[in-house]
Amino acid sequence: xxxxLTDDIDQIHDExxxxxxAKTRLFCVRRIKDNLALGELYxxxxxxxxxxxxxxxxxxxxxxxxxxxxxxxxxTKGQPLRFFESPRVKKADKYLGLKLPxxxxxxxxxxxxxxxAMPNSMAIFSFQHKQRVHHCTVADVxxxxxxxxxxxxxxxxxxxxxxxxxxxxxxRSASREETRVHVPEAEVKWAVVExxxxxxxxIRFSLPDKARQVLADYIDLRxxxx
Numbered sequence: 001x002x003x004x005l006t007d008d009i010d011q012i013h014d015e016x017x018x019x020x021x022a023k024t025r026l027f028c029v030r031r032i033k034d035n036l037a038l039g040e041l042y043x044x045x046x047x048x049x050x051x052x053x054x055x056x057x058x059x060x061x062x063x064x065x066x067x068x069x070x071x072x073x074x075x076t077k078g079q080p081l082r083f084f085e086s087p088r089v090k091k092a093d094k095y096l097g098l099k100l101p102x103x104x105x106x107x108x109x110x111x112x113x114x115x116x117a118m119p120n121s122m123a124i125f126s127f128q129h130k131q132r133v134h135h136c137t138v139a140d141v142x143x144x145x146x147x148x149x150x151x152x153x154x155x156x157x158x159x160x161x162x163x164x165x166x167x168x169x170x171x172r173s174a175s176r177e178e179t180r181v182h183v184p185e186a187e188v189k190w191a192v193v194e195x196x197x198x199x200x201x202x203i204r205f206s207l208p209d210k211a212r213q214v215l216a217d218y219i220d221l222r223x224x225x226x
Contacts (some may be wrong), residue, residue: 002075002223005082007055015104016055022076026057029071029221043073046100053100060094070098073107073224081107081220090221107223114142115222118170123148125186128161130180138167143215145189145204156191157197165205170220172225179218182209 005014026041044058073083081161084104090097121138123146146167162178165183170176186205191198207215 003106005106007103009100009102011048012101012104013053015134016043016100018076019074020045024074024076026072026074029073029224038091041096044095049097052089054089055098055100055124057096057098058094059096060168071224073220079106081223083224090183107220113219113223115219116139116140117222119171121167123165123167125165127156127164130161138169139200141167141169141215141219143145143207143212145186145202147202149200152198152201153192153196154198155196156188156190156201158190160188160191162186162188169215171218171221179214181207181215181218183207183211184207 006008006015018024020043023042026043028041041059047056048052069085069087071083071085073081075081082104082110084101085156086098086101088096088098111190117138121141122137123136124133125136126133134150134152136148136152139147139149141147162183163185165186167181167183169181171177171179185203186203189202189204191201193199
């Protein structure tokens with residue numbers, strides 16, 4: 001859930017001062033149709049130019065942002081995910097100049113926030129001790145599980161084990177950019193069975209650290225998009 005953190009200019013300056021001191025990473029989400037680019041940036045300074053408050057971002061690599069307005073998100077220890085949107089006014093080697101944002105937002109997350117996946121998100125999997133490979137659609141996903149829909153030509157029961165499982169996830173603003181998560185093992189928690197076929201199922205899994213971070217980043221972006 002998105003909530004306004006502050007629209008007070010002094011508090012906004014204080015927030016960016018803290019980001020500068022902590023060398024907090026920012027991630028840029030380019031608002032371009034069918035394209036979502038992530039970039040690692042750092043707040044270098046706040047300044048005034050011609051009476052306007054500006055935010056200077058340092059980019060370890062050459063900035064590739066071509067969008068006139070970008071959305072940035074970041075994490076600080078003990079705080080929710082935060083983001084702001086800001087127009088770009090300058091671009092130079094390893095630096096971006098932005099108008100100081102007038103609002104900063106929090107994204108409040110549950111322990112396992114669940115987000116809708118885009119319709120082209122897929123799950124490819126097999127059931128334990130069976131060789132047949134199934135292709136289904138991922139309807140929604142969290143850090144602890146997913147809801148999978150699609151016709152499986154067999155009866156699936158609670159407690160059945162899926163191994164291995166590969167989830168391919170997409171976003172609204174990056175319809176061609178895949179986030180792939182490899183799940184070593186998942187357990188079926190419920191299934192919708194019609195006759196001799198299964199139409200949907202809910203699965204639970206636990207991810208290794210690297211895969212968990214990949215999925216957490218995807219969920220954060222989908223929450224911002226949504």
